[in-house]
Structure formats: C-alpha cells, structure tokens
Amino acid sequence: GTLIISLDNVKAYYARGDAYVKAVDGVTLNVYKGEVVGIVGESGSGKSTLSNVMIMNIKKPLTFIDGKVTLNVGADFLELNKMPRQELQKIIWGRETSIVPQSAMNALMPTKKIRDFISDLVKDHFERALNEEEIIERAKQRFTDVGISPNDIYRYPFELSGGMRQRAVIAIATLLNPRLLICDEPTSALDVANQKLVLKTLEQLRRREIVESIVFITHDIATVRQIATRMVVMYAGKIVEVSPVEDIIKEPLHPYSKGLLLSVVTPEPEIKKRGISYIPGTPPDLANPPVGCRFHTRCPYKMPICEEQEPPLKKVDTNREVACFLFNK
Ligand code: SF4
Ligand code: MG
Numbered sequence: 001g002t003l004i005i006s007l008d009n010v011k012a013y014y015a016r017g018d019a020y021v022k023a024v025d026g027v028t029l030n031v032y033k034g035e036v037v038g039i040v041g042e043s044g045s046g047k048s049t050l051s052n053v054m055i056m057n058i059k060k061p062l063t064f065i066d067g068k069v070t071l072n073v074g075a076d077f078l079e080l081n082k083m084p085r086q087e088l089q090k091i092i093w094g095r096e097t098s099i100v101p102q103s104a105m106n107a108l109m110p111t112k113k114i115r116d117f118i119s120d121l122v123k124d125h126f127e128r129a130l131n132e133e134e135i136i137e138r139a140k141q142r143f144t145d146v147g148i149s150p151n152d153i154y155r156y157p158f159e160l161s162g163g164m165r166q167r168a169v170i171a172i173a174t175l176l177n178p179r180l181l182i183c184d185e186p187t188s189a190l191d192v193a194n195q196k197l198v199l200k201t202l203e204q205l206r207r208r209e210i211v212e213s214i215v216f217i218t219h220d221i222a223t224v225r226q227i228a229t230r231m232v233v234m235y236a237g238k239i240v241e242v243s244p245v246e247d248i249i250k251e252p253l254h255p256y257s258k259g260l261l262l263s264v265v266t267p268e269p270e271i272k273k274r275g276i277s278y279i280p281g282t283p284p285d286l287a288n289p290p291v292g293c294r295f296h297t298r299c300p301y302k303m304p305i306c307e308e309q310e311p312p313l314k315k316v317d318t319n320r321e322v323a324c325f326l327f328n329k
Contacts (some may be wrong), residue, residue: 001034002032003074004180005030005031005071005213006029006030006069007030008068008069009027009028009066009153010068011024011027012049012062012063014049016063019288020063020287021139022286023046023062024046024053025239025289026315029242032100032213034212035214035229036202036227036231037215037228037230038053038060038216038217038220038245039234040219040220040224041259042235042283043219046286047218048184051182051184052219053182055092055182056088057099067081068081072179078092089125093125094125094173094175097179097181098180100182100183100184102185104169104216105165107224112156113154114156115139117312118153118175119135120134120190138328142174145171145210146170147204148168162189162191163197165200166190166194167197167198167201169321171208176215177211178211179212180215181182181211181215182217183202185215185217185218188219200224202214202216202227209270219271221260230244231245235256235283236284239313239321241254242321242322247319253316253322253324254323255295255324256295256299256315260279285310291308292306293309312328
C-alpha cells in the first residue's frame with residue numbers, strides 16, 4: 001500500500017529533574033493509506049505521547065530524542081522531525097494531519113461561538129488555504145457530513161450535547177481533508193450510543209476519502225475492534241505487538257496482549273476505565289524501566305533471558321509482529 005506516515009525508531013522523553021521519563025522509547029510503525037490503526041495500551045503506556053510525536057507536536061518537558069517521522073504529503077515525503085514548529089503549524093497541522101482530542105470541551109473555546117472559533121483557526125492556521133467565507137461554508141458542509149445541523153456553528157459549545165460536541169470537533173479537525181487523522185480517546189467520555197455515532201462518523205469520513213488514514217488511540221479494545229483494521233499494542237513506551245484486528249482477537253500472541261484482550265469481555269464500565277485489571281501488578285515507572293523485557297515484572301511466562309535482554313519487535317507471520325522471546329526463534 002501507499003505509505004502515509006512512518007516512524008523509525010522514535011524516542012521522545014519527558015524531562016523530569018535530571019531524569020528522563022521514557023514515554024516513547026524506540027517506536028517503529030508504518031501507517032498506510034486506507035487504514036484505521038488502533039493503538040491500545042493502559043494509561044501511561046505512551047499512547048497519547050505517541051499521538052503528539054506523530055505530528056511532531058513536541059512541547060517541554062517532552063523532548064524529541066532520536067528517530068525519524070516521515071509524512072507523505074503527496075508530491076513529497078517530509079521529515080517532520082527536521083521541521084521547525086512554525087513550519088509545521090503553517091503547512092502540516094490541520095492540512096496534512098489533524099488531532100481529535102479526548103475532551104471536545106477543551107478542544108473548543110467555551111466562551112466562543114463555534115463559528116468564531118473556526119474563524120480564529122482560519123486566521124491562525126488555514127489562512128493560505130481558503131478564505132474565511134469559504135471556511136465557514138465548508139464548516140457547514142462538514143457539520144452536515146458528521147450528522148449535525150450546519151446552523152450549530154452559530155451556537156456555543158455548551159449548547160451542544162457531548163456527542164454532538166465531539167462530532168463538531170471531528171468536523172473542524174477535518175475541514176481541510178487532512179491525510180492523517182489522529183483520534184486520542186475520542187469516545188471515552190461518551191455513552192455507548194454516542195460512541196457508536198462517533199465511530200460511524202469516522203468510518204464514513206475515511207470511506208469517502210475525506211481523510212486517508214486514521215490512527216485511533218484508546219484503552220478500550222472493544223472500540224478498536226469496531227473501527228480498526230490493524231491493532232498496535234503498547235506497553236511501557238514500546239510496541240509489543242502489531243497485528244490485523246481479527247487475528248489478534250482470535251489469538252493474541254504477546255502475553256500482555258493476552259491479558260489486555262480479557263478486558264473485552266468485561267461489561268463493567270469501571271473496570272474498563274481502569275484498563276487491565278487481569279494482569280497483576282502495575283506498569284513500570286518509565287523514569288527507571290526494568291532491564292530486559294519491560295513486561296517481565298508482570299509476565300507469567302518470564303524466562304531468564306527476559307531479565308537480561310530486550311526482545312526486539314519481529315515478524316512472526318506475514319502481517320504480524322511481536323516483541324517477545326517466546327516467539328523469537
Ligand atoms: Fe514475557 Fe519474556 Fe515475552 Fe517479556 S519476553 S513478554 S517477559 S516471555
Ligand atoms: Mg492518554
């Protein structure tokens with residue numbers, strides 16, 4: 001397929017005192033055109049950091065340490081990690097890549113009518129793409145596309161329900177048909193009915209090629225199962241498994257994925273919120289991660305080598321990769 005974005009051994013750490021919290025620590029990942037990639041893991045596994053690193057939105061204390069982030073912009077491949085923030089703002093964010101955050105309320109300005117919020121965005125980001133009038137017209141169209149009234153752009157965010165607000169944010173994020181849409185837990189604040197609507201909206205935007213690829217970040221496997229074609233499992237700042245969704249649901253390979261998938265069968269929202277309650281122990285402190293496999297402190301299959309060496313992410317099947325010595329023959 002056509003490569004949309006590629007991360008090559010990317011490391012991004014938070015500076016904390018004189019230590020580093022290794023939130024994204026050697027991540028290699030390709031996203032192709034037409035894909036919906038679900039990134040799953042417990043909170044603190046580095047998923048949200050990864051979403052910011054993908055678009056090189058690096059703000060202190062987060063520090064880009066090493067690696068390459070390459071984005072296909074049609075005529076060219078740009079190495080985002082070499083571009084100054086100003087340039088990213090001008091030609092990448094909003095146009096080539098866009099992020100839908102978890103909290104739609106925070107994404108909008110509570111004190112501003114949505115129309116004025118969009119108009120300010122035009123001035124800050126999209127100026128050279130379309131004039132303000134065209135943006136407002138397109139916003140109305142996109143509001144219709146995501147199933148809310150075009151006249152809602154004349155309302156304040158608080159006048160919309162939570163589900164409508166999240167769809168309004170999706171409409172705004174996709175105004176300029178970004179190639180890559182990154183959604184960071186976009187449904188976790190919503191009830192089940194609105195979750196379904198948001199997932200359906202995203203799927204339609206992709207099917208109509210308003211966006212080319214979606215990266216969907218969540219701690220909820222059930223959601224990934226509904227929307228994603230491929231699943232990426234993160235643990236403690238690293239990718240431990242990459243697999244087509246149906247394969248990993250049927251047969252998770254990494255011991256952590258196995259534990260994670262058990263959370264699908266639980267109906268209690270409280271347990272879902274907390275994530276992986278079936279694996280004893282807690283994720284490691286990323287300022288001082290365990291030597292060897294980072295999961296060895298919780299892994300029921302631990303072997304002596306696991307405490308000494310780091311298992312590399314390796315192909316075990318045509319479309320499956322896993323970082324575990326059980327599969328490293
Ligand atoms: Fe468990 Fe070892 Fe595999 Fe890590 S490498 S997941 S400790 S078996
Ligand atoms: Mg997060």
